[in-house]
Amino acid sequence: MRRIKTLHDLCRQPSLVTTMLSILAGSLLASLAAAQQIGTFTPEVHPPITYQTCEAWKGCTTQQGSVTLDANYRWLHTASGQTCNPSGFNKTLCPDATTCGETCALDGADYAGTYGVTTNGSAVDIVFGSGGARIYLLDDTGKNYVNFKVMNQEFTFDIDVSNVPCAYNGALYFSEMPVDGGLSATNAAGAAYGTGYCDSQCPTGINFINGTTNVNGSLGSCCNEMDIWEANSLDTQLTPHPCNLTTGDFVCEGASCDNLCDPSGCEFNPFRVSSQSFYGRGSSNVVDTTKVMTVVTQFITDNGAADGTLSAIKRFYVQDGKVIPNSVVTLAGLPEVNDITSDYCTAKMTVLDDSTAFNVHGGLAQMGESLARGAVLVMSLWDDLAGDMSWLDGLEGTAGQPGTLRGPCTPANATSDPSTSVTFSNIRVGDLNSTFTQVKFGQCGGQFYTGPTLCADPSTCVFSNPYYSQCL
Ligand SMILES: *[C@@H]1O[C@H](CO)[C@@H](O)[C@H](O)[C@H]1NC(C)=O
Ligand SMILES: *[C@@H]1O[C@H](CO)[C@@H](O)[C@H](O)[C@H]1NC(C)=O
Ligand SMILES: *[C@@H]1O[C@H](CO)[C@@H](O)[C@H](O)[C@H]1NC(C)=O
Numbered sequence: 199m200r201r202i203k204t205l206h207d208l209c210r211q212p213s214l215v216t217t218m219l220s221i222l223a224g225s226l227l228a229s230l231a232a233a234q235q236i237g238t239f240t241p242e243v244h245p246p247i248t249y250q251t252c253e254a255w256k257g258c259t260t261q262q263g264s265v266t267l268d269a270n271y272r273w274l275h276t277a278s279g280q281t282c283n284p285s286g287f288n289k290t291l292c293p294d295a296t297t298c299g300e301t302c303a304l305d306g307a308d309y310a311g312t313y314g315v316t317t318n319g320s321a322v323d324i325v326f327g328s329g330g331a332r333i334y335l336l337d338d339t340g341k342n343y344v345n346f347k348v349m350n351q352e353f354t355f356d357i358d359v360s361n362v363p364c365a366y367n368g369a370l371y372f373s374e375m376p377v378d379g380g381l382s383a384t385n386a387a388g389a390a391y392g393t394g395y396c397d398s399q400c401p402t403g404i405n406f407i408n409g410t411t412n413v414n415g416s417l418g419s420c421c422n423e424m425d426i427w428e429a430n431s432l433d434t435q436l437t438p439h440p441c442n443l444t445t446g447d448f449v450c451e452g453a454s455c456d457n458l459c460d461p462s463g464c465e466f467n468p469f470r471v472s473s474q475s476f477y478g479r480g481s482s483n484v485v486d487t488t489k490v491m492t493v494v495t496q497f498i499t500d501n502g503a504a505d506g507t508l509s510a511i512k513r514f515y516v517q518d519g520k521v522i523p524n525s526v527v528t529l530a531g532l533p534e535v536n537d538i539t540s541d542y543c544t545a546k547m548t549v550l551d552d553s554t555a556f557n558v559h560g561g562l563a564q565m566g567e568s569l570a571r572g573a574v575l576v577m578s579l580w581d582d583l584a585g586d587m588s589w590l591d592g593l594e595g596t597a598g599q600p601g602t603l604r605g606p607c608t609p610a611n612a613t614s615d616p617s618t619s620v621t622f623s624n625i626r627v628g629d630l631n632s633t634f635t636q637v638k639f640g641q642c643g644g645q646f647y648t649g650p651t652l653c654a655d656p657s658t659c660v661f662s663n664p665y666y667s668q669c670l
């Protein structure tokens with residue numbers, strides 16, 4: 199995630215009518231004296247979503263989860279329904295952190311109506327509307343985030359980016375957030391209300407950090423971040439962002455926020471480092487973004503076990519029943535690779551004159567230590583029309599310098615489109631090669647079967663009966 203906008207202004211309040219009706223209905227905020235309270239104008243009903251955990255040979259098991267909206271996007275209000283942060287915090291209601299916490303409550307979200315977030319089975323769809331959304335995957339208790347541990351594993355999902363234009367970003371990534379959202383005596387809301395966000399930009403726009411109201415934006419919330427997917431239909435990027443941190447989230451203040459993390463990361467953007475016709479709209483591209491695709495990301499370790507050192511991040515796509523390896527890097531001076539390794543990152547810094555921050559902050563090994571502890575899954579749809587998303591999809595830096603062109607978009611292409619939408623579905627995590635291909639002799643089809651339908655080379659899927667097909 200790069201250059202995320204200040205988050206103060208992202209929250210959206212319901213219409214006046216809804217507010218008045220709720221007040222008449224007598225719902226008031228919980229009378230806790232703790233900070234970061236829960237409001238009850240809108241009941242919090244997490245949209246349900248399924249995901250799968252997969253094992254080589256055994257296949258995939260469906261898990262029930264749900265999504266929750268990030269706390270910053272929620273309506274924060276007083277008992278009488280006055281917004282506490284109409285444009286930054288109201289200094290009368292929030293003169294200091296304690297008063298603000300006691301006065302203001304985070305409310306439930308109208309997912310479909312206000313935020314354009316709907317789920318159906320294994321799919322979640324976000325329509326941008328007036329400001330997009332950022333959501334997290336909750337486990338079956340609805341009170342904790344799913345803690346993904348992907349070392350020596352792969353993470354797979356299907357995505358439809360066909361309706362995501364220039365300057366918009368439909369992102370899916372891991373942040374090492376607290377699994378309970380930082381639930382504490384000073385945070386009654388917790389993961390159920392989407393608290394605890396942190397990332398490698400150490401964002402200072404988060405309203406509540408570790409139970410403290412960030413009244414003047416002096417606090418930042420830092421953690422290791424693994425961007426599996428930042429993309430629109432024109433461009434895509436895969437990026438580890440390590441921090442010096444050896445534990446989860448870290449609250450920084452002022453100068454202590456500097457140089458703690460690598461905000462740029464060691465990115466793999468095919469358009470920039472490899473081919474301009476690998477990923478894009480239409481069949482002239484290897485991966486055609488006008489159609490749904492499966493995105494596979496593998497976290498390879500040096501010892502072939504989860505306790506090893508992260509040595510490579512590999513990417514595959516599956517589209518129209520074909521496995522498509524990632525684009526091969528063709529930059530002069532780089533060894534031919536199509537994955538993120540330490541050599542790739544070091545060579546890219548030299549050849550493209552990129553920041554060395556990735557290595558300064560421990561590089562892939564440090565990223566791997568964070569992933570081994572576990573991370574929370576974040577999905578979002580955001581835009582940067584004014585600030586520009588050129589680091590992802592356009593001209594970043596001085597034209598003519600090596601590697602400044604990241605994608606085909608120009609500022610003229612950055613136009614507002616509230617109907618922009620992204621759909622993530624079929625989230626799977628498991629043993630290497632278990633989420634998108636089946637081993638020889640394994641099942642690859644049949645009624646009620648939900649595992650991978652592609653067979654690993656050289657076997658093919660052979661129909662046996664309506665309930666069973668097998669890789670032979
Ligand atoms: C801040 O809150 C006070 C007290 O309720 C109110 O009088 C004032 O209008 C609010 N300011 C803004 C900018 O909303
Ligand atoms: C949910 O998905 C199912 C299966 O793909 C589809 O048949 C159904 O129409 C969808 N429901 C909605 C409300 O979109
Ligand atoms: C911001 O708020 C914190 C906590 O209330 C306080 O310690 C700090 O001095 C404030 N900083 C500024 C610049 O007002």
Ligand SMILES: *[C@@H]1O[C@H](CO)[C@@H](O)[C@H](O)[C@H]1NC(C)=O
Pocket residue numbers: 382408409447448449
């Ligand atoms: C959050 O606050 C608690 C005490 O309220 C403290 O023990 C903990 O270290 C803090 N966490 C972070 C990440 O600063």
Ligand SMILES: *[C@@H]1O[C@H](CO)[C@@H](O)[C@H](O)[C@H]1NC(C)=O
Pocket residue numbers: 442454456457458558559
């Ligand atoms: C992070 O670690 C690197 C390497 O040890 C060091 O140069 C840098 O100063 C550290 N940053 C902070 C904020 O401690």
Ligand SMILES: *[C@@H]1O[C@H](CO)[C@@H](O)[C@H](O)[C@H]1NC(C)=O
Pocket residue numbers: 364432606607608610611
């Ligand atoms: C950007 O705008 C130019 C000029 O209108 C147009 O030719 C081009 O196709 C647009 N590119 C994208 C990716 O939308």
Ligand SMILES: *[C@@H]1O[C@H](CO)[C@@H](O)[C@H](O)[C@H]1NC(C)=O
Pocket residue numbers: 630631654655
């Ligand atoms: C996964 O599949 C690839 C390509 O077929 C193969 O090279 C690799 O060894 C497999 N890895 C495992 C752990 O099965």
